[in-house]
Every structure is written in C-alpha cells, then in structure tokens.
Amino acid sequence: MKELHWYYPETLADAETLVRQENVLPHGGGTGLLLRNLTGVDSLIELSRLPLRSIKVVDHNVEIGSACTYADVVEKMAEIDPGHILIKCLHHSANTPLRNRITIGGSVAMFPPWSDLMGALITLDAMISLTGKNSGDYSVLEYIRDKNLRANSLITTVKFKLLPRKSAHYREIRTKSDMPTFNHTVLLNIEKNKIVDCRIITVGTVLKYTRLAEAETYLTNRRIENIDVAEIGKLVNLKFAGSHIDDPEYANIKAGIELGRMIQQMVRS
Ligand SMILES: Cc1cc2nc3c(=O)[nH]c(=O)nc-3n(C[C@H](O)[C@H](O)[C@H](O)COP(=O)(O)OP(=O)(O)OC[C@H]3O[C@@H](n4cnc5c(N)ncnc54)[C@H](O)[C@@H]3O)c2cc1C
Structure with missing residues (x-):
C-alpha cells in the first residue's frame, strides 16, 4: 500500500501553496476521506493547525x-x-x-x-x-x-x-443515528400574519438538492389562516433515486406530508 505524506501547515500562505499541488487534498475531519478511494492521492493537508476554527x-x-x-x-x-x-x-x-x-x-x-x-x-x-x-x-x-x-x-x-426568520429542519431517518434519506430545510419570513418570503430546499434528490419552488409560490404572500397543509403536500414532486432510497414514490409522498407538517408547526408557533 502506498504511504500518504501528511502536511501540517500553520499559516494560510503555506496552505495556499500546498493546495495548488496536484494529488494533494485538504483533510478536515477525515470522515469523508475515510470512505474514499485514495489511490491517486499522494498527500493530505491537515487543516487543524490553521487559524480556521473560529x-x-x-x-x-x-x-x-x-x-x-x-x-x-x-x-x-x-x-x-x-x-x-x-x-x-x-x-x-x-x-x-x-x-x-x-x-x-x-x-x-x-x-x-x-x-x-x-x-x-x-x-x-x-x-x-x-x-x-x-x-x-x-x-x-x-x-x-x-x-x-x-x-x-x-x-x-x-x-x-443573520436574518430574523422562522426556521425548521426535518430529517427522514429510520433509526436515530441513520444518515437521512432526504431532509427539508425551511425558512419563513412572516410579517403581520402573512408569509412575505420563504425558502424551501430538499437535500437527497437525484439532483442532490431541489428548491421547492411551487410550494414557495403557494406560500408567498399568503396569510397564515389561509394555508391549506394538504395543498402543500400536493405541490411536492421530488425525484428520488439511489441505493439508499427503497421506494422513490413513497419517499416523495412522505416528503410532501412532512413538509406540510413542518409548515403547520412553524406558522402555529
Ligand atoms: C457514519 C457517518 C455518518 C454520517 N452522517 C452524516 C449525517 O447524518 N449528516 C451529515 O451532514 N453528515 C454526515 N456524515 C458526514 C459526511 O458524510 C462527510 O463525511 C463529512 O461532511 C465530510 O466532512 P469532513 O470534515 O470529515 O471532511 P473530510 O473527510 O476531511 O474531507 C472531505 C472532502 O472535502 C475536502 N476538504 C476538506 N476540507 C476542505 C476545505 N476546507 N476546503 C476544500 N476542500 C476540503 C477533502 O479533500 C475531501 O475531498 C457522516 C459521516 C459518517 C462517516
């Protein structure tokens, strides 16, 4: 097995020179590198001595x-x-x-x-x-x-x-320590009981992430009392694939239901 060379730069100038080299990769927590094939990699740049932890x-x-x-x-x-x-x-x-x-x-x-x-x-x-x-x-x-x-x-x-927003995150997991099969992140800007702006992103789709533009349009400029949670679920049309999703159709229905629940909790609280 090839031996990897480790660099431990202490200044950003040194790290900058090192990262420009071919086959040399930064090492943050190493939790992703751990699972990766490092055959083509000659050296790792360990980042923990750099002034980047504040x-x-x-x-x-x-x-x-x-x-x-x-x-x-x-x-x-x-x-x-x-x-x-x-x-x-x-x-x-x-x-x-x-x-x-x-x-x-x-x-x-x-x-x-x-x-x-x-x-x-x-x-x-x-x-x-x-x-x-x-x-x-x-x-x-x-x-x-x-x-x-x-x-x-x-x-x-x-x-x-830093913006004043209502926010929520939902992870679809089977056990507490599972990686999520998908997750939703929602930010709402609510003024005088009306949603004036919203952002909804789902991570874990075939495109890796999807912005739920139809649900955003439904919610934007809508008064809270006029939100129909079942309607939000119908606007979710996500494409899931990959070995970690057993049934993409089920995942899409579940994503719609969970998004509706998230919005309901956010506007009630
Ligand atoms: C069992 C397990 C479960 C996990 N579950 C989750 C989970 O539920 N949710 C979640 O969000 N994550 C989860 N993770 C973490 C995720 O899968 C990645 O491993 C992690 O995000 C990588 O971060 P790292 O700091 O360890 O990166 P590293 O492994 O150090 O590096 C990953 C890649 O990024 C590059 N890199 C590192 N730092 C920099 C930098 N500063 N600039 C440019 N490139 C850089 C490296 O060269 C490498 O290519 C899990 C990991 C494991 C092992």
Missing part, C-alpha cells in the same frame, strides 16, 4: 472558519442566535463523536446527498471564501455547480447574514 459576527454577518466542526457551530450559534436554522440542522446530525470531527469546509466540499448542512447554507444564500487556484468569495450555489471552483482550492470561511 466563528465571528461582523455587522450582522456570521463568518464560520472552515475547520469548525458541526459541534462547534451548534455551540457558538446557540450564543449568537439560539433559534438559528444551523443549530436545528446540525445538533442531531450523525452522532456525537462524528459531530466533533465533521468540519464545515469538508462538508461543503464533499456535499453528500445526506448532508444536514447544505440545505441550510443554500436557504441562507451563504458565501464561500476560497484560497488556492481559485481565490475570493463565491455563492454556495456557484461552488456546488462549478467543479473548476473546487479544484486545488481550500475553503477558508463560510459566511451568511
């Missing part, structure tokens, strides 16, 4: 260092905004030892179809800061869609605005 709020913008773990984010966001969507998404993700390892940077770069993070980052219009072959700020959607952005580039920070 969370700051600057002018209502939250900046999360990419080496922060899911557990770090849950703990710090509870101080910043106790009802924040990221806490709801991440506090029950995977299990405790994994939440202490999985990093924000590794999770954005990998974006598995069971990601509890990415639905929230998409609904929040998050921005990603990169260094390496690509440097600068990009929207999370640009990063997902453009594989050139992901090449030889290190995610340093994930940023988003």
Whole structure:
C-alpha cells in the first residue's frame, strides 16, 4: 500500500501553496476521506493547525472558519442566535463523536446527498471564501455547480447574514443515528400574519438538492389562516433515486406530508 505524506501547515500562505499541488487534498475531519478511494492521492493537508476554527459576527454577518466542526457551530450559534436554522440542522446530525470531527469546509466540499448542512447554507444564500487556484468569495450555489471552483482550492470561511426568520429542519431517518434519506430545510419570513418570503430546499434528490419552488409560490404572500397543509403536500414532486432510497414514490409522498407538517408547526408557533 502506498504511504500518504501528511502536511501540517500553520499559516494560510503555506496552505495556499500546498493546495495548488496536484494529488494533494485538504483533510478536515477525515470522515469523508475515510470512505474514499485514495489511490491517486499522494498527500493530505491537515487543516487543524490553521487559524480556521473560529466563528465571528461582523455587522450582522456570521463568518464560520472552515475547520469548525458541526459541534462547534451548534455551540457558538446557540450564543449568537439560539433559534438559528444551523443549530436545528446540525445538533442531531450523525452522532456525537462524528459531530466533533465533521468540519464545515469538508462538508461543503464533499456535499453528500445526506448532508444536514447544505440545505441550510443554500436557504441562507451563504458565501464561500476560497484560497488556492481559485481565490475570493463565491455563492454556495456557484461552488456546488462549478467543479473548476473546487479544484486545488481550500475553503477558508463560510459566511451568511443573520436574518430574523422562522426556521425548521426535518430529517427522514429510520433509526436515530441513520444518515437521512432526504431532509427539508425551511425558512419563513412572516410579517403581520402573512408569509412575505420563504425558502424551501430538499437535500437527497437525484439532483442532490431541489428548491421547492411551487410550494414557495403557494406560500408567498399568503396569510397564515389561509394555508391549506394538504395543498402543500400536493405541490411536492421530488425525484428520488439511489441505493439508499427503497421506494422513490413513497419517499416523495412522505416528503410532501412532512413538509406540510413542518409548515403547520412553524406558522402555529
Ligand atoms: C457514519 C457517518 C455518518 C454520517 N452522517 C452524516 C449525517 O447524518 N449528516 C451529515 O451532514 N453528515 C454526515 N456524515 C458526514 C459526511 O458524510 C462527510 O463525511 C463529512 O461532511 C465530510 O466532512 P469532513 O470534515 O470529515 O471532511 P473530510 O473527510 O476531511 O474531507 C472531505 C472532502 O472535502 C475536502 N476538504 C476538506 N476540507 C476542505 C476545505 N476546507 N476546503 C476544500 N476542500 C476540503 C477533502 O479533500 C475531501 O475531498 C457522516 C459521516 C459518517 C462517516
């Protein structure tokens, strides 16, 4: 078996030089790399000595260092905004030892179809800061869609605005420690009993994620007392596939029912 070389950079300048090399990959929590075939990889860049494990709020913008773990984010966001969507998404993700390892940077770069993070980052219009072959700020959607952005580039920070929103996250799981077969993330902006804006993202579909535009249109500018939960379920038409979904048709019906329940709970509370 080939021996991997490990780098332990302590400055971003050193990490930037290393990440530009071919066959050299960043190592965040290692929970995704663990399951991956590393045959073509010569070296790993361990990120834990870099100054990337802090969370700051600057002018209502939250900046999360990419080496922060899911557990770090849950703990710090509870101080910043106790009802924040990221806490709801991440506090029950995977299990405790994994939440202490999985990093924000590794999770954005990998974006598995069971990601509890990415639905929230998409609904929040998050921005990603990169260094390496690509440097600068990009929207999370640009990063997902453009594989050139992901090449030889290190995610340093994930940023988003702090906005007063009602939020909810639902994970479809069979046992408590399962990866979700799909998950919904919902943000609602409610003013005077009327939904003025909403974002609904489902992660785990054939396209990896789907924005539920029809349900969003139904809810936008609708007064709370006029919401028909059964109607929301009918507007969900998601395509599921893959080995982790037993019955895509059942998953779609379940996704519709659960979305209706989420909205009902959110507008009642
Ligand atoms: C048993 C198990 C259950 C899980 N369940 C869930 C779950 O329910 N929900 C959930 O959301 N996640 C879950 N995960 C985590 C998920 O599957 C990924 O393993 C995780 O998101 C990867 O993060 P990491 O920090 O460990 O990345 P790593 O394994 O370190 O890296 C993953 C990829 O990202 C690259 N990378 C790492 N850091 C950076 C960076 N800063 N910039 C650019 N590229 C980078 C690496 O080179 C690699 O290609 C689970 C993992 C396991 C093993």
